[in-house]
Ligand code: HEM
């Protein structure tokens with residue numbers, strides 16, 4: 001059954017990081033409920049372009065929930081109200097005719113606005129550059145079972161590695177903390193034997209970089225794990241804390 | 255910076271100090287409550303509890319100084335974290351909606367904390383920095399709670415303390431890295447139970463004493 005709805009949008013418009021932004025109101029009529037949220041904005045943008053106006057800038061790439069490029073705060077919820085869903089995978093069937101939808105960019109000092117809903121998340125890249133890797137040349141693909149790893153540990157590492165770097169954790173954190181992201185990235189290596197040799201160095205370097213970039217501090221509010229489209233658990237934050245304290249107090253790494 | 259300041263000066267280092275000092279305060283709350291509950295056994299038991307406590311002499315002084323130093327650490331790192339968090343989001347959201355993680359306790363930590371600080375200062379001036387030469391501690395306490403304003407302030411402060419520890423208790427374990435699928439749900443439950451014990455246990459004492467006189 002296809003149905004069309006009419007909605008009102010209040011969208012944050014901002015030319016760049018240096019000027020003040022504000023909300024603009026748009027009416028989107030005849031929106032198919034089978035559309036994704038981003039397709040709905042595409043429709044609005046098409047009209048804006050036809051009218052000779054500036055289309056709304058927003059980030060996206062895969063549109064299938066795996067790349068981590070999309071994201072906005074919809075009615076106060078990062079990636080909208082659905083659990084375990086990226087913005088591109090949010091569908092208009094979750095809205096009703098007559099709804100007013102407020103769309104804001106991720107808001108954090110460490111994520112300056114590029115334009116409208118697009119924010120600069122290169123701070124995440126800097127955290128990865130600080131230590132989110134292992135320094136060995138892998139060469140040809142080794143036998144996956146050369147080092148035995150229990151199913152439980154493999155699952156945990158995979159769960160942590162599911163993070164797509166979208167930034168919803170920072171956006172939804174009342175303190176704009178990046179600890180879920182950093183915790184996931186530290187965990188995915190810390191759990192596996194290949195990651196252990198550099199674990200101490202990595203934990204210290206990534207946490208220090210995260211601090212330097214002016215993210216806030218985790219208060220264990222747990223909003224991030226609820227909003228994360230990949231449902232990354234805060235047990236990864238606890239693991240990051242253990243790795244950091246072990247490295248800072250127990251290892252010889254300065 | 256050396257390794258020490260690098261570790262303790264970091265976000266996680268400050269959180270570690272918050273967690274350790276916070277848990278010590280929780281232990282303090284348990285001991286303090288256990289002592290105060292002797293008031294239900296009558297004024298003589300209560301007075302003799304206070305006498306025994308003070309007969310500890312240098313040990314008690316050591317504990318007091320320890321608590322003071324911990325309070326300075328807890329409060330200064332708490333306020334610093336709060337300031338950094340505030341600065342980390344210069345432009346606030348127009349629409350705020352909880353996703354289901356936040357609780358009354360977690361959302362109000364800095365505010366309940368500051369109220370507790372003011373209360374602790376007030377409390378010390380009521381019962382600690384007073385001339386105790388020609389009176390008993392029970393007399394001082396019952397004189398205070400004969401006034402309704404004291405009962406109100408104390409009961410309110412204990413509700414605030416309950417709200418603070420309802421999040422603080424389990425949060426400290428998570429900060430220390432103690433998160434486990436089997437025990438974390440239990441700790442979160444225990445956090446609520448602990449906050450009820452603190453709220454009701456301490457909060458009812460002023461009411462009880464005011465009914466005595
Ligand atoms: C009897 C008094 C107190 C007790 C039992 C107590 C206990 C705790 C505990 C267990 C935590 C959790 C630490 C963590 O999340 O790792 C905490 C956090 C906190 N406390 Fe206290 N506290 C007390 C007094 C205060 C005072 C006087 C302040 C004054 C500013 C304060 C401010 C805070 C703040 C802001 C946090 C949150 C830190 C964060 O979110 O990172 N507390 N407290």
Ligand code: SF4
Pocket residue numbers: 162163164165166167168169170180181184227228229230231232
């Ligand atoms: S932890 Fe979750 S919310 Fe945060 S960046 Fe990764 S996928 Fe996005």
Ligand code: FES
Pocket residue numbers: 059060061062063064065066067068069070071086087088089
């Ligand atoms: S566009 Fe790739 S996850 Fe949404």
